[in-house]
Amino acid sequence: MRVLVVGAGRMGAIRVEDLVADPRVSEVVVTNRNASRAESLAQEWGATVLPWDQIGEKVADAAVVAVGTDAHDFVLKGVLPQGIPVLCEKPVALTLEDTASAISLAAESGSAMQIGFQRRFDEAIRGVYDTLQSGRIGTLYSMSMASRDHTPSTTEFIAGSGGIFRDLHVHDFDLVRWLSGSEIDSVFARKQVREHQDYAAADDADVATISLVTTEGMQVVITGTRHDALGHDVRLEVFGSQDSVSAGLNTRTPLRTLEGDLGLNDNPYTGFVDRFRGAFAKETESFVSFAAGEIDNPTPADSALESLRVAIACEESIRTSRPVAVADIG
Numbered sequence: 001m002r003v004l005v006v007g008a009g010r011m012g013a014i015r016v017e018d019l020v021a022d023p024r025v026s027e028v029v030v031t032n033r034n035a036s037r038a039e040s041l042a043q044e045w046g047a048t049v050l051p052w053d054q055i056g057e058k059v060a061d062a063a064v065v066a067v068g069t070d071a072h073d074f075v076l077k078g079v080l081p082q083g084i085p086v087l088c089e090k091p092v093a094l095t096l097e098d099t100a101s102a103i104s105l106a107a108e109s110g111s112a113m114q115i116g117f118q119r120r121f122d123e124a125i126r127g128v129y130d131t132l133q134s135g136r137i138g139t140l141y142s143m144s145m146a147s148r149d150h151t152p153s154t155t156e157f158i159a160g161s162g163g164i165f166r167d168l169h170v171h172d173f174d175l176v177r178w179l180s181g182s183e184i185d186s187v188f189a190r191k192q193v194r195e196h197q198d199y200a201a202a203d204d205a206d207v208a209t210i211s212l213v214t215t216e217g218m219q220v221v222i223t224g225t226r227h228d229a230l231g232h233d234v235r236l237e238v239f240g241s242q243d244s245v246s247a248g249l250n251t252r253t254p255l256r257t258l259e260g261d262l263g264l265n266d267n268p269y270t271g272f273v274d275r276f277r278g279a280f281a282k283e284t285e286s287f288v289s290f291a292a293g294e295i296d297n298p299t300p301a302d303s304a305l306e307s308l309r310v311a312i313a314c315e316e317s318i319r320t321s322r323p324v325a326v327a328d329i330g
Helices: 010-020 035-045 069-082 096-109 123-134 156-159 168-178 195-201 273-292 301-321
Strands: 002-006 025-032 064-067 086-091 113-116 140-148 185-194 207-214 219-225 233-240 244-247
Touching: 002 010, 002 069, 010 025, 010 064, 010 113, 010 273, 025 035, 064 069, 064 273, 069 086, 069 096, 086 207, 086 273, 096 113, 096 301, 113 273, 113 301, 123 168, 123 233, 123 244, 123 273, 140 168, 156 195, 168 207, 168 219, 168 233, 168 301, 185 301, 207 301, 233 273
Parallel strands: 002 025, 002 064, 064 086, 086 113, 140 219
Antiparallel strands: 140 233, 185 207, 207 219, 233 244
16 A cells, blocks of 8 residues: 655654554655655655645545645645545634545545544543443543643644644544544533643633533533643543543653652653554554455544534633533534
């Protein structure tokens, strides 16, 4: 199998490394707007370079879209009409209209999109999913989630990220839908700039809290920050009538416990790649399996559309200072 990787930045490099390591992949082809970066990445991993202006030519059996969101429209219009499986990093687009348009193009072209929600492939989070699927949790009472970046984003990133709900918490919204097997019915959100004024300049926030309810009545509380002094912290807890489980609470969790009887904050996670490097590898492996027809799509395109819809509902909740029904968005 030949796989095209579009993008030679941090995520492109991760995908190339993992694809080269997969024995089912015979060749990795790399393209990037900056040709020298594509050349450098290809040389490092023994890949082939494709000129950027040839992105619409069918040179591979599958493709990975790992460029900035602003280039997704151009890239997807080049690779989706080829009718090949595509792994697209989130977000597909920053609006529901553009996301739906990409999904429609994929359907018309016979090209299925797997969305890059790597948290689904984290071993512990997958364990929570398996526990829920088995029924061992009993009646699902509630969930709590935390997403905390270690280092604040650059000014350039903030300006084009889409904001804390579309960029950061969209991962949490995807997990709520996936873990619970239920759509999100309504949200009530708050955001604030507590420390880092670059977010205020972009009408964004460095702190957010979301309270949501699924269509089956399960309640979830999500908190997030763009800065955590101790490290990168992504955790979740699930509570049921027969069991309670967590993911992300381990010796590397960046948290000091004052009781002193848990071994936390030992070599804490430094960023999302450090926290989820194993998950990214599993995700890439699953994409190759999907492209080879060995498994169903593990993260279908509707996961991007519906999680973005929830993010926009959060923004509407802040604008109106009231709970918002997700079904009313779009």
